[in-house]
């Protein structure tokens with residue numbers, strides 16, 4: 373059996389780094405984390421990684437610099453993961469030798485598929501890009517969820533959602549009519565398997581979503597509470 377592919381996450385925001393690592397490990401990869409640019413560079417040069425996820429704004433050394441310096445020595449696939457979405461950053465990132473670029477917010481599904489594609493590409497397998505295969509459109513009553521555009525529309529009008537709002541709606545829509553406990557949702561949407569925080573995080577997110585998608589948030593018709601269980605999305 374092949375040994376596990378190994379990924380390095382360079383990200384200074386601890387929560388994000390850990391959620392990334394959790395999701396990456398869930399996909400069967402090994403994963404290390406570096407919390408600043410300098411240690412990220414050192415780890416990248418001292419170990420063999422199959423792919424590196426690199427933030428841009430990092431302490432000690434920017435992601436651009438890290439990328440450039442890794443490229444002197446290694447052709448390991450590098451994906452920038454960043455909140456910055458200016459076109460010049462994208463271009464600079466690719467100029468310093470990155471292979472791909474993911475802008476926050478992104479879905480883990482998309483990130484993982486990019487990771488897979490980049491690892492496959494670098495190990496010489498032929499990959500045909502079929503972007504449309506991974507996107508889907510889910511219609512729930514007046515709501516349309518378009519995973520290609522990461523958008524939710526109601527009666528044709530775009531609903532302004534945060535990343536978590538979107539992830540939660542999408543997950544419940546993909547499992548239409550099925551109820552999930554708040555603990556389940558924390559694990560599946562927030563990626564916290566050992567989350568000791570407040571499960572009311574889920575309640576707050578649900579009530580925020582209701583204000584955006586329900587005709588009357590006090591009497592939800594879509595995002596329903598299943599008493600004693602949790603939440604589900606109704607077919608209507």
Ligand code: CA
Nearest residue numbers: 384427429430
């Ligand atoms: Ca950062």
